[in-house]
Amino acid sequence: MGDGPEITSPSDKETKLDNLKPLIRVIDDDYAMRRSWAFLIEGEGWEVVTYSNALAFLAANDFSRPGCLLLDVRMPRMSGLELQNALKDKGVDLPIIFISGHGDIDMAVRGLKSGAVDFLQKPVDDRKLLDAISNAVLKNLNARRADAEISSFKTKLE
Numbered sequence: 001m002g003d004g005p006e007i008t009s010p011s012d013k014e015t016k017l018d019n020l021k022p023l024i025r026v027i028d029d030d031y032a033m034r035r036s037w038a039f040l041i042e043g044e045g046w047e048v049v050t051y052s053n054a055l056a057f058l059a060a061n062d063f064s065r066p067g068c069l070l071l072d073v074r075m076p077r078m079s080g081l082e083l084q085n086a087l088k089d090k091g092v093d094l095p096i097i098f099i100s101g102h103g104d105i106d107m108a109v110r111g112l113k114s115g116a117v118d119f120l121q122k123p124v125d126d127r128k129l130l131d132a133i134s135n136a137v138l139k140n141l142n143a144r145r146a147d148a149e150i151s152s153f154k155t156k157l158e
Contacts, residue, residue, distance in 0.1 A: 022137045023065040025094070026050040027057050027083070028072040033122075037070060037129070044130055046137075054078035054086075063092045066144055068117070068136035070129075073100035073107060081107070084114055093143060095136035099124055 024046045028034050034050040041048050051057040055078050057069075073080040084096055098111045101122035108119040117139060118132040 020066065021047060022141065023062075023067040024048045024070060024133060024137075025057065025062060025067065026070045027054060027075075027080070028070075028099075029053055029075040030072070033072070040126055040129070041070075041133065044133075046133070054080065054083035057083065058086060063087075063090075063094060066137065066140045068095040068097060068133060068140060070097050070099060070133065073098050073111070074102050081111060081114070084111065084116065088114065093140070095140050097129075097132045097136055099129075 024041050026034050026037050026041070026048060027050075028037070029052060031052070034052070038048045038050050049060075049062065051060065053075055054071075058078075071080040071083065078086075080096075080098055080100075087094065087096075096111070096116040098108070098116050098119045099122060100107065100119070111119050117136045120128060120132065
């Protein structure tokens with residue numbers, strides 16, 4: 001497969017309201033894992049976009065919609081931890097759920113200290129993964145609402 005996004009849900013014509021729908025971004029170099037997770041997550045009613053690597057995700061500039069990232073730690077060209085740092089440098093506040101079959105405690109601690117909301121070991125229990133996604137999306141939506149309220153309040157003060 002190519003490096004670009006693989007949209008795995010049918011999309012309607014986008015409206016402003018559609019841009020508020022949470023989007024789950026799956027970034028993993030393993031095609032079978034991407035498809036499997038996309039199938040599971042879509043089955044719960046979420047919209048999913050998959051990427052074969054971190055650089056493809058960065059190139060897509062897919063940061064505006066609320067949601068979260070389901071991110072493999074070890075990938076060629078740019079690791080999940082490197083992507084996390086790149087997003088932080090860009091000011092992107094999407095919650096990250098790390099998934100790794102090769103993770104260790106130091107790696108998990110580093111990811112969580114840098115702001116990840118969860119770190120799951122492969123093979124991942126479906127219910128744990130779906131719960132982690134729900135929690136991450138809720139966190140992101142609440143943060144965006146708070147930011148909007150602060151912006152609105154500042155505008156009223158001006």
